[in-house]
Amino acid sequence: MGMGSPISAVLANLYREHLESEHFANIIPSSVTWLCYVDDVLVITPKHFDVRNLQARLNAVEPAIQFTLEEESNDELPFLDVLIHKVDHNLRFQVYRKPTNKNDLTHFYSSQDTKTKRGIIIGFFLRAYRICSPEFLDEECTYIHQTFTELHCPSFFIKDCKKRALQIINSPRTNTTPNKVIILPNSQVALNVSKVLSQANTRVAIASSTSIKDLTRTKSNHHEPVNAGVYTIPCGGCDKIYVGETARNLDTRLNEHIYAFRNDNLNNACVQHRNSTNHLMKFRDARLVIKETNFRRRKCLESALIAVSNRIKQNKGSFTISEVLARILLKTVNPAIT
Template identity: 25%
Template structure:
């Protein structure tokens, strides 16, 4: 059977489904055809096409069926929802002793409570709160704290509040400057307090987890350096000590090919080609090095200018660092003078 014939057959079945109810005939206008045994037949037919692409179907058991993280329960003609966890669920949440801000842990508890209450019918609220409390105890949360957050507050889901549009507030929000700092217990909170009186500065604490890099290895092979893109790179001269520094969004392999072409055609638009032809020097393309990887274009331009400024004996022209802020130039010069004085 061709694909078009199969689709036509399915379309015919869906458009011509009738059933009887209390002596009257009805035409089904939405959904798949109803009837005992049809689901198993369709499932078997679909799964016969490809052993690597298999469908499953969840059937009602004891008047209930799970859907995502809720269980829909049929009580006569009424449907009610309860909180559901898959058998494979580990019950792990952010541990209380983990290196995270305290407000993040408190918000986790309260937001989980809000989510559970919104998903479930009021008749299941008490047992859901008990179950949630048990899970957080397993994750190291103090019982007194959980009693305060889960049991000593309302068991009703919060009411949605619609806020009126405030143009002045939107303008003020646009003026807020956000700054990120790594989260270090005690120290990060003290730094945040320094900026407490500055309403237009918001400090955001970020989490760094170098442990993940140690515990979880990268199973995929690294890309070859010649296929890296979005990089700042350096190419040395094989005849002198000078180095060319550039940036590209292309593969480094393609950029080197362009440099070779520019040098061969003696183009005056590239400092590397100018240096090679004016001095009759041989460029050592085989020792090209990637200095930085940065996908963001403007950040990559800054890193290129910074690399040119801190590197001695470059082929680059002065124009390549014209957009570098004077404060950076001053700090680089200060650093070079300090290094030469102490050498």
């Protein structure tokens, strides 16, 4: 399975749950605490437990799935973005960052809207309040303030985000969701409108501003063909006509028919008619019956005009879509009508 496939993570989790319930459950003793999140596992064992032996037995289940082991050091163990401290038989928690962390975050003068910048800082403070034990909370808040100050965020802006994070933490959780969502382009007007609509239980999603991709993208010079639609070609030796449709100019399509004539292309209906009757098509008298650029409408109109081809032979002018549809309806009611 490809890593980018949407179903890969779902199937991987299902298979992991199958291994845990059908195989690992018989290996992991009841004295061991097994906490798994995706492909990371936190294992808490008794003091003199043989962890190496447990690792070897787990790795023997499926050769393609091999566990590595990282034991606590100095009574500390990182797990995901949490650094776990063991203090006097109790656990304390702190936000963990890898040594390679560079704090490459959104700059205050970037093109992102203010709501996005505010949301990032609020998210950092929320993580601090939800993870950190009291003795580590002030240190983490100071780190957040310093980090975003270096990204040129004003001090009042950071403090306001911290205040908002505290309100979220202390407010009771509700399951109410907005009834409507409106997407608006990034602008100050959109921000002002979002405050008003929020009172009406309507959320405003702010779309990103112009990106570098939009600025460097070459604009297409493609134009809709002026002669796309359904056309007819009369036969020079009988009263039959050929009805076709094209998404390009009529002259381009006629040149393809003429080329097929010269090369005796048996896949071409006009060539088949010539070979069976020895008649030539009157390409100079070909005309566009209805102009239509939409593919599905064009195909439907082509079939419709074939059904009323007798009238096309008698009328040298153009048709409107309404005339064609009305003629089909009459022919459906009374097949004798031509």
